[in-house]
Amino acid sequence: MISEPYTTHYVRFDDDRCTGCADCLKVCPTKALRIRNRSSIRMVDQCIGCGACIHACAAGAITAATREPENIGQDHVAIALVSPVLYAQFPNAMPKDVLLGLRHMGFHHAIDMSIFLEMFQFAAVEFIRRNRISQVAPWPLISPVCPAVVRLIAFQFPSLLPHVLPVLRPVALMAREVKERLIPGYEAQGRQVVLYYINPCPTLSESTPDHTAASRQLSVVSIGINDLYPELKQRVDKILAEVVPFSETHLEFETCTTGNAALVAMSGGEIASMKIEKSLAVPGLRETIRYLQKIEMGLFGDVEYFEFRTCREGCLGGVLNAVDKYVAKSNVHRMLHVYGLGRRIPRNTILQLYEKGRFQTDKSLPTLAALFGNRKPALSLEQMTEIEQIHDRTTGWCCGACGAPDCLTFAEDVVRGQADLDDCTWISKSKTRKGL
C-alpha cells in the first residue's frame, strides 16, 4: 500500500521508506518528530525547515518539499532567482555561463543575486554603524540571512528576537526588485509570471508562511539545486565546449557576480566582506543553538554581529546542493582568485536608498513571534512536577524506543496525553517484574 507522503512546510516524509531507526528524532532542534508504528509523525507547527532530518535520514524517507522542475517557461514567463551557491556547483564554468545554461533550459530570465547581497551587506554595515550611536537594537545583532536561524530564534529564543538585524534579506530584496521592475511589463501583456527560487536548502517553499510581502501575490516555486542540476550541467557543458575555458579569460564586462557574493555561500563569507570589527561566524545547527544559548545568558555583549548558519560550511552545506560541500568550497576559492573582493555599487547610491528606508524589514518582531513562535500550551507547575516524576522513572539514556527524542520529552508527551507510560520499555518492564 502506498501512503501519501506527508509534508510540513519544508520537508516531505515518505512513510513507506521509513525504517523507524529514530535518527531523525535526535537531530530535530525543536523536537517536532516522534516515531509511532515504524513511521514518523510530525508536529507541523514546530518545523523550522532547518533540514537536519533530511541530512540524518539514511533511508531516504525524508526529502525537501521542493518541486521537480517541469514545463519551465512553457505557458508562462519563468524567472530564475539564482544565489551564488549555484555557481559553486560548477568547477569550470563562469557564473555567466551558468546563467546562460538556465536560459537554455527555458527560463526567460536568470537573475543573479550578488548585487542584492551587496546591497544587503551595505545596509547591514550601515545599520550597525548607526546603532553604535543610537543603540536602538541590542548587541550582538544576529544575521537574518539564514531563515532557519530566524525561525529557530522565534521558536526557542524569543527573547533574542530584538537582536535579529532589521534589514531585508537578500532574497527579499531580489524578489521585490523583480516584482517592481521586471514583472509589470509582462503583466501589461497579460502573461503569467512564475518566480523560481533555486534553493540550496528546504528553508523556502511554496507554503512557507514567511514569503516576503513583495513576493506574496506572485507564484513562487522552490526548486532544489539537486533537482535542476543534471539538465543544467549538460547545458552548461555544451556552452563550455564552445567558449574559451573560464580560467584563461576574465573579462570585466562579462562579470555578473563578484568575489564578495561568491564568498557569501560559504560560512564566514557574509561577514568577511562586511568591515565590522567584532563579528563572529558560527556554522552548524548544534553550534548555532549553543551560541544562541550563550547570548541569552548575557555573553558576547561585546560582539556586534553574528553570522549563524544552520548548515555546516554555510549555504554550501545545504542539503539540496548537487556537489560535495568541500568541492564547492574550493570552487568558491577559485572564483575568489578570479574576481577578488570589492563592491560594484557606488556607496552614495545605496546610501540614498537606505535613507529612504528601502532596506527596512517588513516583518515586525510580534509578527515573527506569531508566525514561528512556540504554540504548545504552557505547562503548569503540577504538570512539571509530574514530568519530573516520570522522568525519574525512565533510564535517562534516551534510547528512543518509545518514539520520543529523549526521556524528558517522553515524560512531557505522557503528561500532555500524547503518549502512553507503557511506551517506555524500561517502565513497562519494571512493572512486569513487580507483577503488576
Added chain:
Amino acid sequence: MPAGSAGWTDDDRPVACPAAQREAFNHANSPFMASLRKSFFIKARDFAHAGEASIHIQNLLKSMHLDSALVRRIAICSYEGEMNAVIHGGDANIHVDIETDHLTLEIADDGPGIEDIARAMQPGYSTAPEEAREMGFGAGMGLPNMKNNSDDIRIECEPGQGTRVHLKFLYDAKREFT
C-alpha cells in the same frame, strides 16, 4: 558592615510587586500550592563545562513557557552565579525553586567566602585570579549583573565557609501557576 549575613540595606532593595498583583498570584482557586526544586552541581575551576547548569535551567523554564524576558534574566543570573563559583573555587550547588508566585535561585558554594560584600557589589571590582582573567572572565560584573537582573538578592557568607546567594524573581502579572 558585619561579615555575617550582611547583604542589602532596605533602601537598595528593588520594589517588590504591588500587593494587588501578589494577591492575583496566590489567588484562591489554586488549592495545589506546589513547588518544584531542581538542583545542579557545579565543579570548581571547570571552565570547560561552565554554563551547562544555566543551559539546563534555561531549557527547563522554557518548557514551562515562562515569559521569555524573565527566562533571560534568570539565565543571566544563573550564569553569573555559576561563573562566580567556578572562578572563585569551591564546588557549588545551584538550586532552582519554582513556586506558584515566584522563582528563587540559590547558589551555594564552599569557596572562600566574600570578604567585603559591599565592594563586591560594585561594578568592576574583582578578586578573580589572573588565570581566570586571562580567559576573559572575572571582569567584576558578576554580582552587579545579578542584582540588576533579579527582583531581590540576598547574600549569606561566613569567611572560609562558603557563600550562599539567594535570588528572587517575580513572575509578571500575566503569568501564574495554578
